[in-house]
Amino acid sequence: MTEIPQNTSGKKLGLVIDLDICVGCHACAVNCKEWNTSGHSAPLPDNDPFGQNAEGVWFNRVHTFECGQGADSRTVHFPRSCLHCEQPACVEVCPTGASYKRAEDGIVLVNEDICIGCKLCSWACPYGAREYDGDSGVMKKCTLCIDRIYNENLEETDRVPVCVSTCPANARHFGDLGDPISEVSRMVEERQGYDLMPELHYQPVNKYLPPRPKSADYQSEQPKRLTPVAARPENEEAGGLFRWIDRVLTR
Amino acid sequence: MTRGYFEPIEEINTSPTISDEIKYTTCYMCDCRCGIKVHMKDGGIRYIEGNPDHPVNKGVLCAKGSAGIMNHYSPARLTKPLKRVGERGKAEFKEIEWDEALELASKWLSDIRKSDPRKLAFFTGRDQSQALTGWWASQFGTPNHAAHGGFCSVNMAAGGIYTIGGSFWEFGEPDWDLTKYMLMFGVAEAHDSNPIKAGLSKLKKNGAKFVSLNPIRTGYSAIADEWIGIRPGTDGKFILALVHELLKADKIDLDYIVRYTNLPWLVIQNPGGADDGLFARGIDGEPVCWDTGTNQAADARLAGVSPALTGSFRLDDNREAVPAFALMATRYLGEEYSPEAAEQETGVSASTIRRIAAEITETAFEKEIEIDQPWTDWAGRRHNKMIGRPVSMHAMRGISAHSNGFHTCRALHLLQILLGSIDCPGGFRYKPPFPKAAPPPLKPTGKADQITPGAPMAGPPLGFPAGPEDLLVMEDGTPRRIDHAFSWEAPIAAHGMMHMVITNAYNQDPYPIDLLFMYMANMSWNSSMNTAGTKEMLTAKDEETGDYKIPKILYSDAYFSEMVAYADLVLPDTTYLERWDCISLLDKPVCSAEAAADSIRQPVVEPDRDVRPFQSVLIDLGARIKLPGLINEDGSPKYPGGYPDYIVNHERAPGIGSLAGWRGEDGKNHGTGAPNKNQLDRYIENGCFWEHKLPPEQHYFKHANRDYLEYAASVGFIEASNQIILQVYSEPIQKFRLAALGHGQIQPPDEHRERIEKYFDPMPIWYPPFEGEAIDTKMYPMHALTQRPMAMYHSWGSQNAWLRQIHGTNPLYINRKTAESFDIEDGDWVWVISHHSKVKAQVRLMEGVNELTVWTWNAIGKQSGAWNLDPDSPESKKGFLLNHVISELLPEKGDGFRYANSDPVTGQAAWYDLRVRIEKANGQENEITAPQFDTLQPPEALPKRPKILRYGRMYSRIQELEEPK
Amino acid sequence: MHPAYSVIFFTTFSGAGYGLLFLMGLFAAAQWIDPVRWFGFTGFFFAFSMIVSGLIASTYHLGHPERAWRALSQWRSSWLSREGILAVTGFVPFSFFAMGWVIFENHGGAWRLMAVLTILFAVLTVYATSMIYATLRTVRAWFNRHTVRVYLAFSLWTGSVWFNLLAHLFDLHTPGIGMIVVITGILALWLKRKYWMFLDTSPTWVPPEHATGLGDLGSVKLLDAPNTQENYVQQEMGFNIARKHAEKLRRWAFFTYFLIPWSLALITFESDPWIKIPGAILAVIMVMVGTMIERWLFFAEAKHTTMLYYGASDS
């Protein structure tokens, strides 16, 4: 039943996304599509793919925001996928139990065999992470690459979500956010990783690392500058070249 | 936790088999050439991922590469050779068999070759087989060949090659691991798509500072520690102001300058004389410096001399000469290069420029890097450390796509040189086979005596002129090439001028051509300026004869692009997953600073259509028309096996072939060696690439590193292992200027003299971009630019079902403040008007763009019906192409002559000189972009567009979806 | 939120159906009217057909209607599931109640208990329906105390207009009916007004700054969406109605769901059949149309937090 299960292991698998180095290249989004359209939730169909309103099912999408105005505004690229919340209303509202959160690792999944396609879970998701496959009449979503992360046919090192392994900027990290000493948890610790819309109390597992503040020297009152070599009169005569005349340099 | 009948526990197979076979090859969704692993399952493509061992991408894939499957299965793929039956541009074709197609093509070609080979203009676009195509053109005997470099980034390439014997992208890269400060000029994506992303992330994680100069803040600039929204076309001014500051404060690496550059060389001072501004040379022609030790002129290349950097000296022949350094310092200490002067042009405050100057010198000299790695310099002297000046720079078309790009690029290298950060730890690093001599001793071929009907040309069509004598001009100084490359209009057009071919062919200037043969270039659309005009020229007919002005057009494409519609004969190519390719050291290799490398593509799936790989077709055609290099004595084809056969067995010079790996019968050599019939197998075993890692002592100072230079010479990268001296003062450039001043045999026609004299300055200069000077900037106050979207590749990404969901349309981006001053709002429709033409587009406001600049994504707009897209697709109705408002010619100045809209030195297309004004499209907001062109009808044989795409369904565990709902 | 017609039809009609059942149950339990067979028959006929057609309509927007039965499984957590269960089980007391009234013409004794259960189930079912919306934290316009009240009030109000029609058809003169019509009408009007006042005055729920967590860098504005054509999420949650348009519709709704049916009901108290019956019929039509407009607005005016990622400046 879809009451949120007691997570016995305390394991919380999820992603940490570093907004400081995300260049907004969409690689994670497209690679996710490529992997998953033939993966656990296959297919991820595209309607009218070569027509006027091409739109398909994607588990990961990259937005671009501008923050602030004028000179000190900033552009931030913002990938968005399921955050595998600890309090996923998407699961609570599901009338069939098709939506569920795994006890063993906290991954939120849809059981397509019993989903009736009522879409209520997508209404319940504040983050727009659920995408409806009208073609097969079921809800689909990020699986955290469930068919990869435990896949014995893959090298240990390849057992990560494809959005992570493909990110050219290495801005995405996968791990156990339930384990305080895991690499991802430490990253979150050091970089003040944060939750999206904490006020809604979904308690996302995925964390975002904020863009770093601009370096201090930027826009300072008295900016650095080089001090010209003291202009001696003879220096001027030589068109300012005098200072190099007595330099002995060997090749 | 128990789950009852109502909620069955989902049985998840967490270890599905991913592939029954993995095939390695090289991605071709762009020019970056990453290694890929293609997972094959049940005869289909399950998944394409990056090859973790590959030197270029180390396992990652970008958005384009990840969407490769969608290009491979695109409904725009051509299916059979096409012969035009209707009027050009209408895309009315008849499908024909390959035999007929090849018969026809070879007839056209051999007729031309027998009469006048120049009447073949053979130009290629985004291809990666220029080693083959260039060689084929020389074999054919036409000088009229080039790839797309002329409209791409030749300023960057030539500026670098003539200065440091290398450049960015294929030629070099920043030292991502060690750099502590990076300046990036005008880069949106660049060719090194993945390496740059990986590098920037490394650099930022290392706490280095990353500064991006770019009028637009997207992509890389968005993650920069400091974004400087410089005004387009003014980087030269900015860079030379930094030089000014460095000189003033004497914060330059004099030891580096003396050891590695030609700044100590003596330059003859003889105003008005034929030798003015040339290097003083000794009896053997060696450049000389003034040795302060012996107090006399000495061979400037000798180790141990102590050259004077300033002062004026009398040579034995009584001529006066000064060190180039003095000329350089005197010029850039001048007030015209002060930060204040720069502020006027660049819009960047003088204090910012000063601060940057302080920051880079502080990093270079106070944060100097020492690596305990002994190395031996060119003179055999052992150094026990490698000293690094950890300031790196990278630049691309933001600098090169301007009419002042060549000099701006040289200015950039000058700055790097003064900091001593060329090929040192933390600085810029060459990628083998670079550095080469600046410039390399390779000359363009195509003079009268070099062209004979029915015979090959002695050398390659392209090269690096070292003076007027190397130009390809008639006695009267008019061009010899159809694109006017290597003429007085663009003497150092080292990559040709593809963007002028159609215009010149139409004007029959300098002569009419008979066949325009193109490959992989969408020249009736996004790769041409003045698109509408180009379409007219392609279809224009001669009044009397009624024939087309450009009589025949032969074209190879893999997809139903806009250009296909203009071909008389279309040779359908395979997709990148269906063919052999060769990324050769003779072309644009995939080396890294620490390794020489090359790679191949192997077919991973069989074509399901009647198409053939273009390179094999080209080799076939060559054999049919009996090109010497392509037939045996008995006239039989030399490479019956097609391209793979050629890749393995063709030798450019004895022992040197397309691939450097596993050479020699036994495959034990690399670089040079006899052909090895198993070479391709070795490549495949190794993941389709070959890599030779340089030993640590060769990692830096390659231009002066004896071990490296000897290695490079031994494998044929360079002619000899001499030190490669950085040419800050460029004598070849000065030679052109002297010609303009009336010296020497070959001089420019009078109408060109002034221009040559002005722009052939042996040291970097800055001048305002041409278009802005030629028009009334009050009428056209704004700059208009395009940028590469990271998730699209030029025009060919739009047929991709996934990528076009990301970029289906392109707005015109305007600075919010600026828009408010025109009371333009988000979503308004506006006209973008240039001196040449106008386009209608929809506005999106943004903060992160220079206030005088508008921009859009490149090549998103499509002609209705092209690419087998819905005629009303967003690409054609909401998307637009900025190219319509860019003229390939500059406005005429009095005498009626119109120069190409290009750099005066290299002929680089000046895309980003564009000036426009913005007007609200009042009352005309029919919410469709303009101009619109006739809808193209795809050939019948192309598949119908599916209503829904279910890629991967064959791998789905749920198989109940038989019929589409 | 995108106004799905199936859902609008469903909530309006089943709401009216349950309202009508509620009143019949109430009048029976209170023994305010005699169990006249044909009165009962017509009443149950209207009520059942409205509820059933509503339920059927509600399965139209399902991807897998044939699996609808599965929706009964998650009563522990899902209000949608609870609604389904109540809707189904409710039919047990309803049928007994109906049996007593129509067949045995009796609502006393044990039948009376059925009447009470009917009241209970009617209320609970409508309550469950409203809770589906009222518990969605993602939609400010729904996640508030007004939602449930308005649903219950409208169910009662529409039901009573139907009840009024029945009364006239069978010519029962119970002053209570008139009173109920007057009161429930005003109640519905008042609660909906309060809802709209709340909606117009409630501060931003979640700002883009919180959706992205980038508030420290300044006000957050979308530059580029991930896709240039609308995707499912935008189509489903992105429906947005212009302020002006909404106001117009609210006015229309006021006339149709309240003013016209309410005044018609009033004037039809004590007039002769030739006026009151057509009047009552018109009132029913009007109130149903009006309620559907009101439901349409309930969706159209609702902003979903997801749209903050697609350019919405508030939610």
Ligand SMILES: Nc1nc2c(c(=O)[nH]1)N[C@H]1C(S)=C(S)[C@@H](COP(=O)(O)OP(=O)(O)OC[C@H]3O[C@@H](n4cnc5c(=O)[nH]c(N)nc54)[C@H](O)[C@@H]3O)O[C@H]1N2
């Ligand atoms: N406004 C503006 N215009 C520009 C630029 C800009 O910055 N702004 N950039 C310029 C630059 S730098 C460049 S390089 C050009 C690029 O422009 P183009 O050289 O035209 O490159 P594409 O449009 O990517 O593709 C060219 C053609 O190659 C075809 N093709 C794709 N794959 C294959 C294949 O495997 N085999 C064959 N035979 N054909 C194939 C495609 O179908 C397409 O028709 O655009 C230039 N145009």
Ligand SMILES: Nc1nc2c(c(=O)[nH]1)N[C@H]1C(S)=C(S)[C@@H](COP(=O)(O)OP(=O)(O)OC[C@H]3O[C@@H](n4cnc5c(=O)[nH]c(N)nc54)[C@H](O)[C@@H]3O)O[C@H]1N2
């Ligand atoms: N994803 C993707 N990658 C590609 C391509 C593609 O189509 N898609 N095309 C490939 C090709 S053919 C090429 S040539 C390379 C080009 O690689 P880039 O040079 O990165 O490509 P552009 O989009 O031309 O980028 C030019 C940048 O310079 C900026 N700019 C324009 N004028 C100025 C100026 O005066 N000063 C400064 N400082 N900046 C300026 C523009 O804002 C833009 O950001 O990319 C290659 N890689």
Ligand code: SF4
């Ligand atoms: S792949 Fe990495 S850099 Fe690119 S958009 Fe995704 S997270 Fe950002």
Ligand code: SF4
């Ligand atoms: S992000 Fe949305 S879909 Fe994912 S768990 Fe949270 S609420 Fe559910």
Ligand code: SF4
């Ligand atoms: S759509 Fe499927 S998963 Fe979502 S709530 Fe309905 S039944 Fe559950």
Ligand code: SF4
């Ligand atoms: S974890 Fe897997 S499914 Fe989820 S976004 Fe990343 S790639 Fe897509």
Ligand code: SF4
């Ligand atoms: S950068 Fe992307 S498209 Fe280009 S070769 Fe690499 S993976 Fe392919």
Ligand SMILES: [Mo]
């Ligand atoms: Mo290019």
